[in-house]
Amino acid sequence: MQKPIMAVTRDETDEETELAPSHMAAATGDMPTYQIRAPTTALPQGVVMAASPGSLHSPQQLAEEATRKRELRLMKNREAAKECRRRKKEYVKCLESRVAVLEVQNKKLIEELETLKDICSPKTD
DNA sequence: CCTCCCCCGCGTCAGCCCAT
DNA sequence: ATGGGCTGACGCGGGGGAGG
Secondary structure, three states: OOOOOOOOOOOOOOOOOOOOOOOOOOOOOOOOOOOOOOOOOOOOOOOOOOOOHHHOOOHHHHHHHHHHHHHHHHHHHHHHHHHHHHHHHHHHHHHHHHHHHHHHHHHHHHHHHHHHHHHHOOOOO
16 A cells, blocks of 8 residues: 655755765764765756746646646655765775674773783782 | 565655855 | 765565574
């Protein structure tokens, strides 16, 4: 079953965006940092711009224009959502590999600490 | 097999944020 | 103020493993 179609006010598009190496600093504070605002220019394939608004006349034409705008909006949002998910997965992968590196580093430091403790501890006898 | 459950990806909506 | 991009949240459907 599909959700009822509801009024919509927003739309999407997106462009190929690479995750920057230094993505840990968010421009907007608590915002997820895998998001990198990129210039967006490309239109999804198959999108055809309709007649200019000035050329609209009848209610039917207005309705068709509204429908066309909605479909365009949905198409752009669809693509934006895909791209957003791709970036998020990449970001998570990046975090996971960082965790792996830090775990190895932490283990080494613990070992080093134990060694130093052995060296520096006073003899008991 | 069949059923159940979990996971994943998708499409859509709502709301936030930024640019104009 | 408005338009438009980005993303969290939601619900759906499909794939696949586990248990009967």
